[in-house]
Amino acid sequence: MHSDFWHDKWERMEIGFHLNEVNKILLKYWPTLKVAPGSTVLVPLCGKTLDLVWLRSKGYGVVGIELSEIALDELAQLLRDELNLSIEKTRTQLNGEDAAVYRGDGVLLIAGDFFAVTPELIGPVHAVYDRAALVALPATMRIDYCNQIRRLSDHAPQLLVTFDYDQNIANGPPFAVLDDEVRTHYAVHYAQLERLDDRELIEQEPKFRAKGLTSFRQLVYHLHQN
């Protein structure tokens, strides 16, 4: 999927994926990961999610990577306004491309291509929160995405949210990423792939119902080493 697709979405503010509240999954399941405050949490393909603000408010360092500078301008301002953080915006080169970087008070946001980010640029990562990141990408990009997660976070524990629906009836994004695929991508990186939740959401998804789907399940995983 080309970056223009997402830049267009942000320019038109067609961002149906964005939630105006902290995701209930994060609130419910984050404690399961037992990540010590002070640790750094990677939030790949973060948009302007309030989840990242919540994680920072709980004492975690946060690293957000997102193509859209529009999204990160808003997110950085929210972090300044809500948490009184001092965050500076500068520019850097990411794989030869100009990219905005926002840094300060336990926050690092990079407006650029996730696949161009290096471990040296972001530093050590102790946990990963993937909501609407893996499922935002078509199948052809998902292997590279999971390898990049591994490269940036080593075997750090991860909270992962996926969807399961009939991709023959409706297309993504968000794409269906079935349990088998999660295991294919991540069993090589994590010893434990624990399913924490499996919920039918079709009644709350009129857009998918209108396309003819009768089931749209949301799954939550805790990926970890022991």
Ligand SMILES: C[S@@+](CC[C@H](N)C(=O)[O-])C[C@H]1O[C@@H](n2cnc3c(N)ncnc32)[C@H](O)[C@@H]1O
């Ligand atoms: C479905 S949205 C989810 C955003 C956020 N995780 C949330 O829950 O609101 C996917 C986001 O990934 C971003 N994105 C897509 N491809 C990317 C890439 N290669 N590098 C960085 N961000 C990317 C898009 O701009 C978009 O904001």
